[in-house]
Amino acid sequence: MGLERTVDVAVIGAGLAGLAAARQLHRDRLEVVVVEARDRVGGRTLNHPIGDGKIVEVGGQWVGPGQDRVLALIDELGLPTRHCGDESGTGGSARLLPRTARRPRPAHPAHAERFGHQDDGRLRHRPDAATPIDYIEKDWSADEWTRGCYGAFTPPNTWTEYGPALRAPVGRIHWAGAETATIWMGYMDGAIRSGERAAAEITALLGETRRATVASAGRTR
Numbered sequence: 638m639g640l641e642r643t644v645d646v647a648v649i650g651a652g653l654a655g656l657a658a659a660r661q662l663h664r665d666r667l668e669v670v671v672v673e674a675r676d677r678v679g680g681r682t683l684n685h686p687i688g689d690g691k692i693v694e695v696g697g698q699w700v701g702p703g704q705d706r707v708l709a710l711i712d713e714l715g716l717p718t719r720h721c722g723d724e725s726g727t728g729g730s731a732r733l734l735p736r737t738a739r740r741p742r743p744a745h746p747a748h749a750e751r752f753g754h755q756d757d758g759r760l761r762h763r764p765d766a767a768t769p770i771d772y773i774e775k776d777w778s779a780d781e782w783t784r785g786c787y788g789a790f791t792p793p794n795t796w797t798e799y800g801p802a803l804r805a806p807v808g809r810i811h812w813a814g815a816e817t818a819t820i821w822m823g824y825m826d827g828a829i830r831s832g833e834r835a836a837a838e839i840t841a842l843l844g845e846t847r848r849a850t851v852a853s854a855g856r857t858r
């Protein structure tokens with residue numbers, strides 16, 4: 638079987654932006670193929686197995702208020718979330734090596750249960766937290782298909798001066814990606830928004846063409 642295939646839209650990249658675009662285009666009844674350079678989907682979101690069926694996130698993981706698109710998608714897919722309070726620096730790889738051991742802060746009950754606490758409400762690690770069981774490092778900057786994290790590296794004023802140019806179609810190419818988002822730029826929410834925005838642009842263009850073709854075929858029957 639040959640590899641040649643004709644589709645309405647080829648989506649390059651199966652990160653959240655590409656997948657959100659493909660999903661929307663498929664819903665819009667366009668024929669889509671997603672082309673991904675890696676042997677996995679997800680882009681800058683990545684689960685790292687730590688054994689016993691557990692994982693630690695080495696990419697995007699936190700969502701919060703105002704990130705409506707990613708929260709809606711989580712809801713729609715019925716995925717669980719876990720409240721992490723307002724404590725930054727705990728969670729993800731901190732499950733293995735709590736930084737809170739060095740910088741005590743007011744304890745969230747969930748963290749206190751995991752890491753231990755003392756009477757003033759501040760976190761203090763349990764003795765076993767001082768001997769981490771493993772260490773995981775992911776150098777996204779060295780990753781051929783990312784080369785920077787957590788968002789793209791840009792010099793000052795790039796977004797304010799040239800932001801709209803990142804989103805302007807070039808011929809038949811439409812651009813998505815977290816860095817093209819106007820809200821939550823650089824975040825998972827922005828990635829999803831950007832994919833949906835690019836899909837809407839394409840559907841508007843191709844949908845019109847397709848509707849016109851169908852209508853004209855109907856007239857000639």
Ligand SMILES: Cc1cc2nc3c(=O)[nH]c(=O)nc-3n(C[C@H](O)[C@H](O)[C@H](O)COP(=O)(O)OP(=O)(O)OC[C@H]3O[C@@H](n4cnc5c(N)ncnc54)[C@H](O)[C@@H]3O)c2cc1C
Pocket residue numbers: 649650651652653654655672673674675678679680681682695696697698699700777782783785786787788813814815816823824825826828
């Ligand atoms: C360590 C880390 C922590 C983060 N923490 C958070 C967080 O807590 N909350 C949050 O909201 N966001 C976080 N982010 C950011 C979030 O993960 C990204 O904004 C989002 O996943 C980007 O999605 P994207 O689809 O725009 O890009 P990407 O995920 O980068 O997807 C691009 C895809 O295109 C593929 N690709 C590239 N070039 C080609 C090519 N030539 N041909 C085919 N395929 C190609 C890549 O392999 C990749 O799969 C974090 C990111 C990192 C790395």
